[in-house]
Amino acid sequence: MDTIRTAEYARALYSAHGDKAEAEVAQKMRRCQKAGKTAEAEDxxxxxxxILSLRGPNQS
Structure with missing residues:
Protein backbone atom coordinates (compact mmCIF):
# COMPACT_ATOMS: atom_id res chain seq x y z
CA MET A 1 0.00 0.00 0.00
CA ASP A 2 1.43 3.39 -0.88
CA THR A 3 1.95 6.19 1.64
CA ILE A 4 -1.01 8.26 0.47
CA ARG A 5 -3.42 5.36 0.75
CA THR A 6 -2.00 4.45 4.16
CA ALA A 7 -2.56 8.01 5.37
CA GLU A 8 -6.12 8.02 3.99
CA TYR A 9 -6.96 4.75 5.80
CA ALA A 10 -5.39 6.01 9.01
CA ARG A 11 -7.27 9.32 8.95
CA ALA A 12 -10.57 7.63 8.13
CA LEU A 13 -10.18 5.05 10.90
CA TYR A 14 -9.05 7.64 13.44
CA SER A 15 -11.93 9.89 12.49
CA ALA A 16 -14.45 7.04 12.83
CA HIS A 17 -13.03 5.29 15.90
CA GLY A 18 -10.98 7.93 17.71
CA ASP A 19 -8.53 6.48 20.21
CA LYS A 20 -9.89 2.98 19.59
CA ALA A 21 -8.64 3.05 15.98
CA GLU A 22 -5.19 1.82 16.94
CA ALA A 23 -6.66 -1.22 18.71
CA GLU A 24 -8.89 -1.97 15.71
CA VAL A 25 -5.92 -1.89 13.36
CA ALA A 26 -3.74 -3.95 15.71
CA GLN A 27 -6.44 -6.61 15.78
CA LYS A 28 -6.64 -6.68 11.97
CA MET A 29 -2.86 -6.90 11.81
CA ARG A 30 -2.77 -9.90 14.17
CA ARG A 31 -5.51 -11.69 12.22
CA CYS A 32 -3.56 -11.25 9.00
CA GLN A 33 -0.37 -12.51 10.64
CA LYS A 34 -2.15 -15.61 11.95
CA ALA A 35 -3.60 -16.26 8.50
CA GLY A 36 -0.15 -16.00 6.92
CA LYS A 37 -1.00 -12.82 5.02
CA THR A 38 2.29 -11.10 5.77
CA ALA A 39 2.02 -8.37 3.14
CA GLU A 40 -1.44 -7.38 4.34
CA ALA A 41 -0.23 -7.47 7.96
CA GLU A 42 2.59 -5.09 7.00
CA ASP A 43 0.04 -2.73 5.41
CA ILE A 51 -2.50 6.52 13.48
CA LEU A 52 0.13 6.83 16.20
CA SER A 53 1.57 9.86 14.42
CA LEU A 54 -1.93 11.38 14.07
CA ARG A 55 -2.49 10.98 17.79
CA GLY A 56 0.74 12.80 18.49
CA PRO A 57 3.23 12.46 21.32
CA ASN A 58 2.13 11.49 24.82
CA GLN A 59 -0.98 9.77 23.48
CA SER A 60 0.28 6.19 23.12
Missing amino acids: WKSVRQM
Whole structure:
Protein backbone atom coordinates (compact mmCIF):
# COMPACT_ATOMS: atom_id res chain seq x y z
CA MET A 1 0.00 0.00 0.00
CA ASP A 2 1.43 3.39 -0.88
CA THR A 3 1.95 6.19 1.64
CA ILE A 4 -1.01 8.26 0.47
CA ARG A 5 -3.42 5.36 0.75
CA THR A 6 -2.00 4.45 4.16
CA ALA A 7 -2.56 8.01 5.37
CA GLU A 8 -6.12 8.02 3.99
CA TYR A 9 -6.96 4.75 5.80
CA ALA A 10 -5.39 6.01 9.01
CA ARG A 11 -7.27 9.32 8.95
CA ALA A 12 -10.57 7.63 8.13
CA LEU A 13 -10.18 5.05 10.90
CA TYR A 14 -9.05 7.64 13.44
CA SER A 15 -11.93 9.89 12.49
CA ALA A 16 -14.45 7.04 12.83
CA HIS A 17 -13.03 5.29 15.90
CA GLY A 18 -10.98 7.93 17.71
CA ASP A 19 -8.53 6.48 20.21
CA LYS A 20 -9.89 2.98 19.59
CA ALA A 21 -8.64 3.05 15.98
CA GLU A 22 -5.19 1.82 16.94
CA ALA A 23 -6.66 -1.22 18.71
CA GLU A 24 -8.89 -1.97 15.71
CA VAL A 25 -5.92 -1.89 13.36
CA ALA A 26 -3.74 -3.95 15.71
CA GLN A 27 -6.44 -6.61 15.78
CA LYS A 28 -6.64 -6.68 11.97
CA MET A 29 -2.86 -6.90 11.81
CA ARG A 30 -2.77 -9.90 14.17
CA ARG A 31 -5.51 -11.69 12.22
CA CYS A 32 -3.56 -11.25 9.00
CA GLN A 33 -0.37 -12.51 10.64
CA LYS A 34 -2.15 -15.61 11.95
CA ALA A 35 -3.60 -16.26 8.50
CA GLY A 36 -0.15 -16.00 6.92
CA LYS A 37 -1.00 -12.82 5.02
CA THR A 38 2.29 -11.10 5.77
CA ALA A 39 2.02 -8.37 3.14
CA GLU A 40 -1.44 -7.38 4.34
CA ALA A 41 -0.23 -7.47 7.96
CA GLU A 42 2.59 -5.09 7.00
CA ASP A 43 0.04 -2.73 5.41
CA TRP A 44 -1.95 -2.68 8.65
CA LYS A 45 1.26 -2.12 10.61
CA SER A 46 1.92 0.95 8.46
CA VAL A 47 -1.62 2.20 9.07
CA ARG A 48 -1.12 1.69 12.81
CA GLN A 49 2.10 3.73 12.72
CA MET A 50 0.29 6.50 10.87
CA ILE A 51 -2.50 6.52 13.48
CA LEU A 52 0.13 6.83 16.20
CA SER A 53 1.57 9.86 14.42
CA LEU A 54 -1.93 11.38 14.07
CA ARG A 55 -2.49 10.98 17.79
CA GLY A 56 0.74 12.80 18.49
CA PRO A 57 3.23 12.46 21.32
CA ASN A 58 2.13 11.49 24.82
CA GLN A 59 -0.98 9.77 23.48
CA SER A 60 0.28 6.19 23.12
